[in-house]
Amino acid sequence: MSPRAAWRLESLGFGEVYEYRGGKLDWMAAGLPTEGTNAKRPRAGGLARADVPTCRLDERLGDVRNRAREQGWDAAVVINSERVVFGLLRAKELDLEADQQVSQAMRPAPSTFRPYVLAEEMAAYMRDHERVSVVITTSDGRLVGLLRQEDVSG
């Protein structure tokens, strides 16, 4: 739709016409703000816990477990130096053998959701799929935070 609009504007005499091909999807997936009637409705990105513990692939699982639980968490997200998500450690994985590397224990490539998804949609998904928490990332895979069921229910 936008390519046609851009070409049409040019044919109407507009000299400098640009097209943002990524569109609203790209904008919202990056967690950028929008305006409109939906703008005030809670979304996954705003509710996700940005303070979720993170760790690297080559860390010792026991160290990550201790760090996470000291912070009151039963989960940690495995990321790289660019904050791109590689895996998730839930309570089940955190309780595995302490001396192994995170890369061996983690749940690799967890499903991720974009920040713009409305909280009520996330609540329905998590309820229907019995998910306690889900990872929220931008469209380029960078961690926004961990959304827990209690963050979107009620």
Place this chain on the structure above:
Amino acid sequence: MPREVDRNELRRMVEAGAQLVEVLPEEEYAEDHLPKAVSIPLGRLDDEAPTALDRNRPVIVYCWDIA
């Protein structure tokens, strides 16, 4: 020939005075639109663009995604 911009270029250009136009149906614009965007649905572009937009300033159009 229209040129493509990414979201970073878009932000810079809008700050510098470019006009931003969402060409989706009005209802979709009402729900969510980019800051500073105006709504001119594709079907109304011929009628509205000549009066609503300034030909002497850059115009950036967008929809939901590439489709």
